[in-house]
Amino acid sequence: MIGGIDITTLIAMLMVASTPVLLAATGELVAERAGVLNLGVEGMMILGAVGGFAVAVSTQNAYLGFLAGAVCGMVLALLFATLTQIFLSNQVATGLALTLFGLGLSALLGKSYEGMRPPATPRLDFGPLSDIPVLGRILFSHDWVVYLSLVLVALVWGFLRFTRAGLILRAVGENHHAAHALGYRVILVRFAALGFGGACAGLGGAYLSLVRVPQWTEGMTAGAGWIALAIVVFASWRPERVLIGAYLFGGITALQLQLQAAGYAIPVHLLSMAPYIVTIVALVLLSIAHRHGAQAGPASLGKPFHASS
Amino acid sequence: MKRRAFLTSTAALAGVAATGLPAFAQDGPLKVGFIYVGPVGDMGWSYQHDQGRQAIEAEYGDKIQTKFIESVPEGPDAERALTSLALEGHKLIFATSFGFMDSVMNVAAKFPDVKFEHATGYKQSENVATYDARFYQGRAVQGxxxxxxxxxxxxxxIGSFPIPEVIQGINAAYIHAKKANPDVKMSVVWAYSWFDPAKEADAAAALIADGVDVIMQHTDSTAPQAKAQEAGDVITFGQASDMASFAPKPRVTSTIDNWAPYYIERVGAALDGTWTSQATWGGIDSGMVEIGEITDAVPAEVKQEAEALIASISSGDYHPFTGPLKKQGGEAWLAKDEVADDGTLSGMNFYVDGITAEMPK
Structure with missing residues (x-):
């Protein structure tokens, strides 16, 4: 306890609060590193939230729910991929349309699931490890999705940095004409990246409706997808910074609510602004401190690609 | 050229709408428009307003035609939504959130022959009426x-925004909780949103982590209910809507906003031409505020006490803001047996004595 705030509870809460945004941002990062700007994160998240919820409720199985959430997000992302990569539609406009489409479709599909209760997502059992004071509560008391999201960040980091496939994905994102000339299948790589991004966003959405809230309500993502998009940019397209950004954002959000609950006399307006400001400032400082060469986004980000041009 | 033509025709259309072309007004059904601050599926505030809209459709059938726009953000976008409803020929428009107030006033000035109804606000004009419910009566019972x-x-x-409607509720709840239990302490958390399930859930979680075992909410989603249910031994109250799917626990009772009778009356007045601008503030007695079923999770004697309180408020014998009451900080407000006047209540911007939280400025 520090000043009436229980730090272990705070950290445990922030991990839960940050997971949806972290998942969505990690997925979007991969898509953007492959050179596609998908503004439909919010739409994919909310479709994942409703799809995951519906399947979890009807099968009474949370695992199937998460799987369904990921599939829903992926299906929407592949629709986006088909439109932008094959039919060469404008990425920004298509992404915005995807968000609107996802919001509307989810409201329609979710009508009969309002007010229902999802099956519980069990916490992983680490046996005696969970009983370690402080650390046990922070590290070993979560459900599997929280760990999955962390593993995913590490995997994406390793994939982009050390593997040949990661190198190809980055090449496609930096200069799709060069990658094409070298014989890499730009469109296939982008389909894969977008599909992965959609699955992550859908999983994040499902986590929102199955664990964090837990229920289905129309429009429940309430902007989380946009936050994920912003975090990717401020994190300069690096997975480790996405993790910092998402946890910082979730952490300050949880902290400001706890400070209010504990009755601190800090102006509430400042507290509610804090998550946004602190996250942006921290990530901007981070990219200033590590400015070795170009830290801008992938060079081909958002540009249409056609093999003939 | 095209753009100019578009502008001219839009301006002409606006002019026509502003002067009230009889063809619009007399032929065909009366068009009634609604704007909601959240989705109709929030199961709370906007859901109840939409129930009212459906009630007028059932009542007047093809004499009227309704349309709603949901999830309209408070601010400039509300003005756009209201203007488009007015341009489409809606002659009676309900704006159902406090934050739409200035937008309603601006748009109403441009369309003098369109009647506007603004929920929970305090600004009226020739063609703007206001209506509100005495939610604080329900809060007293909850307290x-x-x-x-x-x-x-x-x-x-869990508060949304520090506006009079919310502050009345906090004060009424605190006064009656304190009366029932002198040791009670109240924490207030502001979400700064009417509808953000994830944030509302986090706010509930933060309160529970702080040791709170009763949660009241003045936000629109059922997320705090779900969070309380998950936590176990925490009770909540349905807000705006009955939220009966969380009964018998955590939701032990609820305050239900029943707008249907008011909407039916006002649409009827608009149809027969007797509509005038007015300020309505209905309570338990008029049925605008309903108290949902008190479940068995509440001990029988507490339930009896609550029912007695409801009865005395409804009959007018008792006012939830009855002196002696002091403002936060000790400044005198109401003397013994003095009752708060509606003017003070509708502009309420202070906590009563005993609440330790600080009012956001």
Whole structure:
């Protein structure tokens, strides 16, 4: 306890609060590193939230729910991929349309699931490890999705940095004409990246409706997808910074609510602004401190690609 | 050229709408428009307003035609939504959130022959009427139950924005909780949103982590209910809508906003030409505020007390803001047996004595 705030509870809460945004941002990062700007994160998240919820409720199985959430997000992302990569539609406009489409479709599909209760997502059992004071509560008391999201960040980091496939994905994102000339299948790589991004966003959405809230309500993502998009940019397209950004954002959000609950006399307006400001400032400082060469986004980000041009 | 033509025709259309082309007004059904601050599926505030809209459709059938726009953000976008409803020929428009107030006033000035109804606001004009419900009456009942049932003596309140409508509720709840249980302490958390399930859930979680075992909410989603249910031994109250799917626990009772009778009356007045601008503030007695079923999770004697309180408020024998009451900081407000006047209540911007939280400025 520090000043009436229980730090272990705070950290445990922030991990839960940050997971949806972290998942969505990690997925979007991969898509953007492959050179596609998908503004439909919010739409994919909310479709994942409703799809995951519906399947979890009807099968009474949370695992199937998460799987369904990921599939829903992926299906929407592949629709986006088909439109932008094959039919060469404008990425920004298509992404915005995807968000609107996802919001509307989810409201329609979710009508009969309002007010229902999802099956519980069990916490992983680490046996005696969970009983370690402080650390046990922070590290070993979560459900599997929280760990999955962390593993995913590490995997994406390793994939982009050390593997040949990661190198190809980055090449496609930096200069799709060069990658094409070298014989890499730009469109296939982008389909894969977008599909992965959609699955992550859908999983994040499902986590929102199955664990964090837990229920289905129309429009429940309430902007989380946009936050994920912003975090990717401020994190300069690096997975480790996405993790910092998402946890910082979730952490300050949880902290400001706890400070209010504990009755601190800090102006509430400042507290509610804090998550946004602190996250942006921290990530901007981070990219200033590590400015070795170009830290801008992938060079081909958002540009249409056609093999003939 | 095209753009100019578009502008001219739009301006002409606006002019026509502003002067009220009889063809629009007399032929065909009366068009009634609604704007909601959240989705109709929020199961709370906007859901109840939409129930009212459906009630007028059922009542007047093909004499009227309704349309709603949901999830309209408070601010400039509300003005756009209201203008488009007015341009489409809606002659009676309900704007159902406090934050639409200035937008309603601006648009109403441009369309003098369109009648506007603004919920929970305090600005009226020739063609703008306001209506509100005395939610604080329901809060008094909740406060009593909260004070009697809390074991940790800590009750939590999730507020949306620090506006009079919300502050009345906080004060009424606190006064009656304190009366029932002198040791009670209240924490207030502001979400700065009417509808953000994830944030509302986090706010509930933060309160529960702080040791709170009764949660009241003045936000629109059922997320705090779900969070309380998950936590186990925490009770909540349905807000705006009955939220009966969370009964018998955590939701032990609810305050239901029943707008249907008011909407039916006002649409009827618009149809027969007797509509005038007015300010309505209905309570339990008029049925605008309903108290949902008190479940068996509430001990029988507490339930009896609550029912007695409801009866005395409804009959007018008792006003939830009856002196002696002091403002936060000790400044005198109401003398013994003095009752708060509606003017003070509708502009309420202070906490009563005993609340330790600080009012956001």
């Amino acid at each position: 009593l139950i909260a004070g009697r049932m809390t074991k940790s003596n800590k009750i939590g309140y």
